[in-house]
Amino acid sequence: MRTNLTKIQRCPWCGNFLINAAIKSALKQLNIPKHKVVILSGIWCASKTAQYIDGYGCETLHGRSLPFATGIKLANPDLTVIAYGGDGDGYGIGLGHFLHSCRRDINLTYIVANNENYGLTTGQASPTTPLHVKTKSTPQGNQILPFDPVGMAKSAGCAYSVHMIDKDLPLLTQAIIDWIQHQWFSHIDVDQACPSWRKR
């Protein structure tokens, strides 16, 4: 966690605030001390999370939170290791790491804040942008079929993959508690509000 932040780094009403609150609540309810928690994230809006959760953390490289998380878990099996990132991070540039993490089935929890766009870089289409949606990079509407992250995770061997929404905080918190307790790779795709670039 970063303790010297002087300003908020996300827009008002960003769904990442809710998802981060759910993680904090889950860790508290599980009584996991902060020196046993490591948060690894990729790059930007979603990935600022490593700075906001009390515990060890690192913003890694775009799409590379899972290799870092895997290494840390293998070297320190007693730690609770959570990887966190955006849809561009995990399903775009980091897709290979996601699928191979599903195959390896190492005990990590991977949370994806899926706002259906590249928020940081001002709202371009991502692999989960729905058909026909207009974005900065698809001014005529998106022509490419989005994929289903949960279906993809399951087909790659991850039994614990679920889709949640950021606004249902009790349900999301419970899912994070359950998924942290599983001894295998677990994945939560969270429908994350991005009022700045992806109005729904």
Ligand SMILES: Cc1ncc(C[n+]2csc(CCOP(=O)(O)OP(=O)(O)O)c2C)c(N)n1
């Ligand atoms: C290797 C690399 N390629 C591209 C970028 C530029 N970049 C930064 S964040 C980002 C996309 C962010 O989208 P997403 O992962 O969905 O996160 P969000 O900002 O929506 O939370 C891109 C393309 C980068 N930082 N590093």
Ligand code: SF4
């Ligand atoms: S651009 Fe979207 S995802 Fe990024 S901080 Fe703003 S609301 Fe959140």
Ligand SMILES: [Mg+2]
């Ligand atoms: Mg995104």
